[in-house]
Amino acid sequence: MRTVHRELSGIQLWRRRKMAARSIGLLRRLRVWRPGVGAGCQAVSSRRVLGHSSREQAGSVTSAPEPALPIGHGDAPPQEVMLYDKNPDYHGFSADPYVDVWNMRLAFFCGISLAIVVGSVFVHYLPDHGMRQWARREAERQLKQREAEGLPAIDVNYYSTDRIALPPEGEE
Amino acid sequence: MLKILIPTIMMIPTTYFMNKKWLWTSTTSYSLLIATMSLLWFKWNLETAWNFSNNFLAIDPLSMPLLVLTCWLLPLMLLASQNHLMNEPYIRQQTYITLLILLQIFLIMAFSATELILFYIMFEATLIPTLIIITRWGNQTERLNAGIYFLFYTLMGSLPLLIALLILQNDMNTLSMFMLQHISNNLMATSWNKFWWLACMIAFLVKMPLYGVHLWLPKAHVEAPIAGSMILAAILLKLGGYGMMRIIIMLNPLTKEMMYPFLILAVWGIIMTSSICLRQTDLKSLIAYSSVSHMGLVAAAILIQTPWSFAGATTLMIAHGLISSALFCLSNTNYERTHTRTLILTRGLQIILPLMATSWFLINLANLALPPSLNLMGELLIITSLFKWSNWTIMLTGIGMMLTASYSLYMFLMTQRGPTPQHLTFINPSYTREHLLIYLHLLPSMLIILKPELIMGWTF
Numbered sequence: 001m002r003t004v005h006r007e008l009s010g011i012q013l014w015r016r017r018k019m020a021a022r023s024i025g026l027l028r029r030l031r032v033w034r035p036g037v038g039a040g041c042q043a044v045s046s047r048r049v050l051g052h053s054s055r056e057q058a059g060s061v062t063s064a065p066e067p068a069l070p071i072g073h074g075d076a077p078p079q080e081v082m083l084y085d086k087n088p089d090y091h092g093f094s095a096d097p098y099v100d101v102w103n104m105r106l107a108f109f110c111g112i113s114l115a116i117v118v119g120s121v122f123v124h125y126l127p128d129h130g131m132r133q134w135a136r137r138e139a140e141r142q143l144k145q146r147e148a149e150g151l152p153a154i155d156v157n158y159y160s161t162d163r164i165a166l167p168p169e170g171e172e
Numbered sequence: 173m174l175k176i177l178i179p180t181i182m183m184i185p186t187t188y189f190m191n192k193k194w195l196w197t198s199t200t201s202y203s204l205l206i207a208t209m210s211l212l213w214f215k216w217n218l219e220t221a222w223n224f225s226n227n228f229l230a231i232d233p234l235s236m237p238l239l240v241l242t243c244w245l246l247p248l249m250l251l252a253s254q255n256h257l258m259n260e261p262y263i264r265q266q267t268y269i270t271l272l273i274l275l276q277i278f279l280i281m282a283f284s285a286t287e288l289i290l291f292y293i294m295f296e297a298t299l300i301p302t303l304i305i306i307t308r309w310g311n312q313t314e315r316l317n318a319g320i321y322f323l324f325y326t327l328m329g330s331l332p333l334l335i336a337l338l339i340l341q342n343d344m345n346t347l348s349m350f351m352l353q354h355i356s357n358n359l360m361a362t363s364w365n366k367f368w369w370l371a372c373m374i375a376f377l378v379k380m381p382l383y384g385v386h387l388w389l390p391k392a393h394v395e396a397p398i399a400g401s402m403i404l405a406a407i408l409l410k411l412g413g414y415g416m417m418r419i420i421i422m423l424n425p426l427t428k429e430m431m432y433p434f435l436i437l438a439v440w441g442i443i444m445t446s447s448i449c450l451r452q453t454d455l456k457s458l459i460a461y462s463s464v465s466h467m468g469l470v471a472a473a474i475l476i477q478t479p480w481s482f483a484g485a486t487t488l489m490i491a492h493g494l495i496s497s498a499l500f501c502l503s504n505t506n507y508e509r510t511h512t513r514t515l516i517l518t519r520g521l522q523i524i525l526p527l528m529a530t531s532w533f534l535i536n537l538a539n540l541a542l543p544p545s546l547n548l549m550g551e552l553l554i555i556t557s558l559f560k561w562s563n564w565t566i567m568l569t570g571i572g573m574m575l576t577a578s579y580s581l582y583m584f585l586m587t588q589r590g591p592t593p594q595h596l597t598f599i600n601p602s603y604t605r606e607h608l609l610i611y612l613h614l615l616p617s618m619l620i621i622l623k624p625e626l627i628m629g630w631t632f
Binding site for chain 1: 216218255616
């Protein structure tokens with residue numbers, strides 16, 4: 001595992017803010033108690049608290065200890081945390097909520113409703129793939145016919161021997 | 173054929189003239205519509221091999237499922253890349269999408285080519301967009317090394333193929349697959365014929381990859397961005413398998429003696445790469461080595477040239493394409509949150525992302541070839557045909573399957589079970605987009621179980 005030593009970049013600042021926000025959030029949750037609120041709302045509100053507190057604590061964070069993690073590859077865009085704050089129904093497509101919802105709808109419609117559902121129906125009702133079922137029926141029919149006529153079930157040769165043209169005997 | 177190719181080509185102007193807000197929406201939707209249209213290619217109701225043909229492009233039951241998979245993969249790549257490209261300048265997003273579409277076009281033409289030189293040109297052409305994607309959008313400095321390994325390993329293999337094809341053209345005066353499938357099998361064991369055999373095969377063996385020449389694959393898969401990893405795992409490896417299946421028809425009876433070293437390498441590679449998987453610290457590297465393992469089975473199957481092995485090879489190619497691509501998508505969901513691929517750092521995710529854990533579970537089960545998944549069908553056909561060819565291979569393939577099961581379970585247990593590290597408790601929940609992406613991988617692979625003759629090639 002390589003540790004990369006860098007100057008204080010945006011990612012490090014963001015991580016320090018996050019660390020501080022975590023500790024502030026924990027303290028707030030221990031102190032503040034809201035009666036009658038379900039666990040889900042609590043989680044959302046603590047997330048909002050986190051988002052707000054990270055912004056509040058931006059200035060006074062430089063003394064927070066750096067987490068002993070190897071720094072991840074690449075820079076994390078700091079607005080990842082904010083996306084759910086701005087748009088609680090974020091679907092992962094776009095920051096603009098209108099485009100996000102429509103992208104989600106179109107992707108699901110074209111992908112699932114059209115491609116998978118309509119596509120599966122189409123593929124299911126395709127005719128006999130490679131004439132395999134026909135081949136089975138034909139084989140059974142021919143077998144029945146040959147047994148009725150008293151012929152052997154199948155000819156020993158793949159095709160009839162009088163179609164093979166051999167060179168005359170004694171010729172090189 | 174053209175009703176898929178022309179819309180795909182026209183998607184390139186679409187990306188450049190599209191309104192900035194609607195770029196990703198429109199490209200995803202159009203590529204899904206093209207993928208729906210591509211299901212028409214499954215219509216094979218004659219016994220003749222080649223359908224939907226014009227002078228240059230045709231489809232047969234071998235290329236049919238690979239083409240449909242290619243068309244299905246473009247929207248999946250767009251869905252997967254949408255997030256990590258969100259902060260890039262608009263023109264770069266357009267360039268990325270254009271590269272993916274170009275790859276799609278080259279792959280469609282490669283799989284449907286009826287002339288070997290057109291296949292060769294498209295085979296080479298797919299290298300360029302992939303190289304650009306890996307070296308420009310990869311996340312670490314090793315991407316340059318990865319790009320070089322990827323490019324030069326494949327080129328070293330395929331330049332002899334060019335010479336071999338030119339020799340064949342000189343000899344036969346045609347390189348059309350329609351004609352070449354009827355040439356008589358009289359490749360005798362002279363030393364020049366052996367060189368020619370090697371020249372024909374080495375390109376595809378490197379591409380598959382065969383165990384001894386597989387070094388480019390872990391590098392390229394790991395350093396590529398998610399769309400690069402997906403297209404590499406799902407389709408580009410299968411180009412090697414497809415090419416080998418096309419060309420090996422002409423190489424009898426010399427194949428019976430020339431294939432031994434490569435078969436040994438392929439089967440031994442299954443065990444070796446599966447064992448390496450158990451020792452990996454990098455999640456993407458684990459998935460990359462598992463690809464080598466599965467493709468080793470496919471390579472061995474193609475080399476023994478029996479009807480069941482060809483059916484198993486095509487089945488496993490499709491199954492592995494879907495499942496491996498899904499695994500890379502899953503690892504990318506981790507990577508986008510934690511920006512690390514190290515297994516011990518992305519642990520215990522089941523508690524915080526339970527629905528994604530279900531997807532991880534199902535896809536890892538498919539990877540270890542649990543019945544009734546397609547992977548099992550393919551592996552079963554291949555293993556039984558290898559057993560018929562030589563009884564001793566069952567020991568190697570059996571150990572290989574056991575190791576496959578163990579590393580798949582290891583991957584699942586490491587990423588999902590166990591205590592969640594402190595630094596992971598505040599990651600974003602799974603997006604709808606990510607769930608859709610995984611289900612668009614899982615649903616086709618589950619649906620094909622109901623009609624597997626679609627992907628079993630022409631020998632089934």
